[in-house]
Amino acid sequence: MNFFSKETNKGNWMRVTSWTTIVYMVFIGLPIFALVLRGLGSQQLINNIFSDLTLQALRLSFITSSISILAIVLFATPTAYYLSRKAGTLKRIIEILIDLPIVLPPVVAGVAMLMAFGRNGLLSNLFGNTEYSVSFTTLAVILAQIFVAAPFYTKSASNGFAQVPRELEDISQTLGMTPIKTFWKITLPIASPTILGGLALSWARALSEFGATLMFAGNFIGKTQTMPLAILSAMETDFDAAIALSILLLIASTVILVILTMLGQRSNSVEVRE
Amino acid sequence: MSTRKKSDSKMGRRKILYPIAMLSLIVFILSSCQVNQESTNEELTIFAAASLRETFNDLELAFESENPGTDIQINYAASSTLQAQIKQGAEADLFASADYLQIWKLSSDVGVSKPIPFAQNDLALVVSQKTAGIDNFDDILAPGIKIVTALPEVPIGSYSVLAIKEIEMAGYYGNEFPKNFVQNIVSMETNVRSMLSRVVLGEVDAAIVYSTDISKELGNSVKRISFPIKIDTKPTYFIATLVPGDKKKASAKFLELLSSEQGSAILLDNGFRPIKQDN
Amino acid sequence: MNASGWVESKIGDFLLTNSWDIKSGEISILFGGSGAGKSLTLKTIAGINTPQKGHIEIGGVPVFDSKSEINIPPHKRKIGYMPQDYGLFPNLNARKNIEYGISEETQSYIYDKTNALIDRLQLTSVAERNIDALSGGERQRVALARALATSPKMLLLDEPFAALDLDLKRSARQEIRAILISENIPVLLVTHDIEEALTLGDHVQVIQDGTVIDSGTPVATLTQPNSIEIAQLTGVENILELEVEELLPKEGIIIARFGNALILEVPYKKVEAGMTVSVGLKASDIIFATKQPETSALSARNILPGTVKNIEKTGVGYEVVIESKDGLLLNGHITRRSLEQLNVKIGNTLWSIFKTSALFILDN
Numbered sequence: 001m002n003f004f005s006k007e008t009n010k011g012n013w014m015r016v017t018s019w020t021t022i023v024y025m026v027f028i029g030l031p032i033f034a035l036v037l038r039g040l041g042s043q044q045l046i047n048n049i050f051s052d053l054t055l056q057a058l059r060l061s062f063i064t065s066s067i068s069i070l071a072i073v074l075f076a077t078p079t080a081y082y083l084s085r086k087a088g089t090l091k092r093i094i095e096i097l098i099d100l101p102i103v104l105p106p107v108v109a110g111v112a113m114l115m116a117f118g119r120n121g122l123l124s125n126l127f128g129n130t131e132y133s134v135s136f137t138t139l140a141v142i143l144a145q146i147f148v149a150a151p152f153y154t155k156s157a158s159n160g161f162a163q164v165p166r167e168l169e170d171i172s173q174t175l176g177m178t179p180i181k182t183f184w185k186i187t188l189p190i191a192s193p194t195i196l197g198g199l200a201l202s203w204a205r206a207l208s209e210f211g212a213t214l215m216f217a218g219n220f221i222g223k224t225q226t227m228p229l230a231i232l233s234a235m236e237t238d239f240d241a242a243i244a245l246s247i248l249l250l251i252a253s254t255v256i257l258v259i260l261t262m263l264g265q266r267s268n269s270v271e272v273r274e
Numbered sequence: 275m276s277t278r279k280k281s282d283s284k285m286g287r288r289k290i291l292y293p294i295a296m297l298s299l300i301v302f303i304l305s306s307c308q309v310n311q312e313s314t315n316e317e318l319t320i321f322a323a324a325s326l327r328e329t330f331n332d333l334e335l336a337f338e339s340e341n342p343g344t345d346i347q348i349n350y351a352a353s354s355t356l357q358a359q360i361k362q363g364a365e366a367d368l369f370a371s372a373d374y375l376q377i378w379k380l381s382s383d384v385g386v387s388k389p390i391p392f393a394q395n396d397l398a399l400v401v402s403q404k405t406a407g408i409d410n411f412d413d414i415l416a417p418g419i420k421i422v423t424a425l426p427e428v429p430i431g432s433y434s435v436l437a438i439k440e441i442e443m444a445g446y447y448g449n450e451f452p453k454n455f456v457q458n459i460v461s462m463e464t465n466v467r468s469m470l471s472r473v474v475l476g477e478v479d480a481a482i483v484y485s486t487d488i489s490k491e492l493g494n495s496v497k498r499i500s501f502p503i504k505i506d507t508k509p510t511y512f513i514a515t516l517v518p519g520d521k522k523k524a525s526a527k528f529l530e531l532l533s534s535e536q537g538s539a540i541l542l543d544n545g546f547r548p549i550k551q552d553n
Numbered sequence: 554m555n556a557s558g559w560v561e562s563k564i565g566d567f568l569l570t571n572s573w574d575i576k577s578g579e580i581s582i583l584f585g586g587s588g589a590g591k592s593l594t595l596k597t598i599a600g601i602n603t604p605q606k607g608h609i610e611i612g613g614v615p616v617f618d619s620k621s622e623i624n625i626p627p628h629k630r631k632i633g634y635m636p637q638d639y640g641l642f643p644n645l646n647a648r649k650n651i652e653y654g655i656s657e658e659t660q661s662y663i664y665d666k667t668n669a670l671i672d673r674l675q676l677t678s679v680a681e682r683n684i685d686a687l688s689g690g691e692r693q694r695v696a697l698a699r700a701l702a703t704s705p706k707m708l709l710l711d712e713p714f715a716a717l718d719l720d721l722k723r724s725a726r727q728e729i730r731a732i733l734i735s736e737n738i739p740v741l742l743v744t745h746d747i748e749e750a751l752t753l754g755d756h757v758q759v760i761q762d763g764t765v766i767d768s769g770t771p772v773a774t775l776t777q778p779n780s781i782e783i784a785q786l787t788g789v790e791n792i793l794e795l796e797v798e799e800l801l802p803k804e805g806i807i808i809a810r811f812g813n814a815l816i817l818e819v820p821y822k823k824v825e826a827g828m829t830v831s832v833g834l835k836a837s838d839i840i841f842a843t844k845q846p847e848t849s850a851l852s853a854r855n856i857l858p859g860t861v862k863n864i865e866k867t868g869v870g871y872e873v874v875i876e877s878k879d880g881l882l883l884n885g886h887i888t889r890r891s892l893e894q895l896n897v898k899i900g901n902t903l904w905s906i907f908k909t910s911a912l913f914i915l916d917n
Contacts, residue, residue, distance in 0.1 A: 167636055170627065170634075171640040172642075174600070174628070174630070175628075175699065175700075176628050176629075176703055177653075178628050186642055
C-alpha cells in the first residue's frame, strides 16, 4: 500500500492511520536519534562511557534493578494470581492501591517513603529510634525501584492469569495435580507471554527511576548513584558525559526490552482457545 | 435516490469529530509555544544563582519601579546548571554566578564580558534540631552521623571542599580527618534547598550551606554551629554580561543599580557583603 | 466397584438435588436441557464444586460426606473428567496432554501407558501435534485418553459428542462405548441428545431445574416418556388434550375424544372416565395418505382426514401441519420424495394415520 496514493481501496481511515503512525514515530524517534547523533559527535564518548563514574553507576543500576525485579516477581506473582481469581470490593480496593504508584509523581513517592521508612519516619517512631535507618542506603534504592516499578508487573501478571480459564486448572486437578503444581505446569506457561511483557516494562521503569531514588536514597557514588542520578550529576558539569550516560542507559533499557519481548513472543505460539 | 438512514446522521457526526479534535489539538500546541520575540530594549533576562533569589527579586522590584518600561525575567538555579543551560543555547543577558568558575567555563563557547565580583557570602554549618547532642563540629565527625553536601561541581560544593581542606590544613583533627567527615556523607545534591529540607526533616544531621540560606522561616528546625577555625574561603559572586545582552541599555543600567548605594543596601539586607568596585 | 452418592447443592437461586448408583462397566446417562444442572452434577462429583449436603462414594471410598466433614480435594479423587470443550492444555502437545496425569511416574511407565492409549484411540499419526492442529474428533479422543491415563475409578463425560458433526458423532459413539465398557468403571455421561442417550446408555436420569424428574432404561424413559416435561425435552411434537370417554381394559385400549366429536384410540392406562389426559404422539409416527384408506384393510386404528395448513423444511425433510376435525392440529414428518410424489401442498386434503400404540398418556 502506497501511503501517498490517493487511491487506496481501504479508504480514508487507513490513510489516517498511516499518517498518524508516521507522525507518532517521528515524534518518538527524533529525540532519540538526536541524542545518539550528538553522542557520536563527541570525541570524549568512549572515555566517558568507560569512566569510573559511569561504570560504577552502570553496575549499581544493574545490580539494584535485578534485585528489585526479583523481589517484585516473588511477591507480586501470588498477589496477581489472587487478584485474577477474586472479585468484589476488596479486590477493587487492592487494585487501586496497586495502581497508585503509577499516578504518584516519583518525587512524591520518595517523600512518602521517607515519611514511612526514614529516620524520622513512621516505622522508626513506632519501634523507637534505632541506629540503623534504611534511607540513604543501597537498600533504599531497591525499595524505591520496587515501589514505582511493581504496578507494571502486577497488572500484566494479573491480566495474564485472568486469561487462563479456570476450567483448565480444574481439569489439571482432576488429573491428580495439586493446585501448586497446576500453577507451575499450566497457569504460568499459558500466562507467560503477557507476564514477560509486564516484566520488561517493570524492569525498564526500575532502571529509569530517578525522583523517588534521589529523595529517599540520596546521591552517592557507588552506593546510591544509579545511572539516572549519575546523568543528573553529570549535567552540572560535563554535558557530554551526561550524553554518554544517557546513551548507555538507552541501550541498556532497549536491550532488556527487546530480549524480554522476544522471549514473550516465543511462548506466544501457545494460544488459549476460549 | 438514497434513503437516509438514522445511522447515517450519527456516522456523519462521528466523521467530523476526529478531524475537529485533531485541529483543536494543533491549535492548543501552537498557542502554547512562546514565539521567540525579538528581544526589545524593554526586556532583560538574568540567570542568577539560586542563593541570590530574594536579593535579586528585591533588585528587580527596585529596577522596574525606576525603569517602568523594562521587564526583567530572572531564572534561578544552581550556577553550574545555569552554565550548562547557557552553553546549550539558553538566551540570557546577564549571568550572576556563585563563583568565578562557571562564568569562566562559558567563555570558550559564548561571548562573555569580564566578570565583575559584586558580593560575598559565608559558609554555614547547619544541624538538625531533631538530633540531640550535636553542639560543635567534633560531634558531626562521630560515626553514624549523616551529613549531606553538594556535588563538588556545584559552587556550594566546591566551597565546602575548600573549607574542609582548610580545617585539615590547620591540623585540628589529626589523621582521622577528613576521612571521618567524608565517611559521614550520605548524599551529594545539586541544590541547597533540597539539602536544607533533609536537615529540616531530620533525615540527615548536618549540611554545609550558605549563611544567607538560613532564613527566618527555618527558625527552630535548624541550628547553626560554628566551624572549628575561622574559614578563609568566602563564596564570591560574579556577574557578567553575555553577548546578546551587551547591546542592551538595560544591562548596563542593572549593573549600575547593583553597584549603587541602593544595591548595596539590598545586598546587606539579605545577608550578603557587597563588594565595592574600584573603577 | 460402584460409584454412588447423593448431593444437594445451592448456587444462588439454583438448587440441585441428585442421587446415583452406577455399577462398574455401566454407562449412566444424565439427560436434560441446558441449565438443568447436568454439568453441575459432574463438577460436584469431580470435586470442583462443593455441595451443601451430600455423600459421594467412588469405588467404595467416600470422597465427600457433609455429616462427617469429609471433603477430599479433586486431585486426590481419582476421577476422570471430560468437560464440554475438552479442556485440552494449549501449552502441551497431544502426547504431553495425554501423559499429563501420570507425568510424575517413571519414564518407562509413562511411555508404555501413553503409547497404549494412543494406539487404542487411533491417535498415532497426530500424537506429536499441537492441539490447535487437531480435528474435533481427534481432540475428543485426546481428552478421553488423557482422562483414562490416570486409571480413574470413575468417568465423568460432559456432552462428549456435542462438538462433532452428525456422521462423526455416530461412528464415534460406537467406538467410545466399546472403550468405556472395556475400562470396567462406572461412567456418568451428560447429554441433551436423545439419540445419544438411546445408543450409549444403560440407564438414564432425566433432570430439569435441578431435580431428577424420571429415571429408568433409556428406551422406556425417553421414547414414550411419562411426563409432559420429558416429552417436551425429548421432542415429542404433538401433545393432545383428550377427554376419556370409555375404558376397555380387556382390549387394552381407551376411547378418548378431542373437541366435540373426534375419536381416538389410546393404549390402556388406569384413568377415570371423564378425565382429561395429555397424550403424546411423535411426528415421525404419523403416516399420510392422499386418498381415504380402506379402514378395514389397515392395522392402524386412528385415521383422520384433514387439511394441510403449513409445510416447513426441517433438516432432513419436511414438517407438515394438518388440521383435522374440531380444529385438532397435528405435526407430521415427511421426506422430500414423499412430498413430491404425493404433491403435498397447502390446502390439500391429507389423511393422518397412526397406530394406537403410537399414542402414550403423559402424567401431568
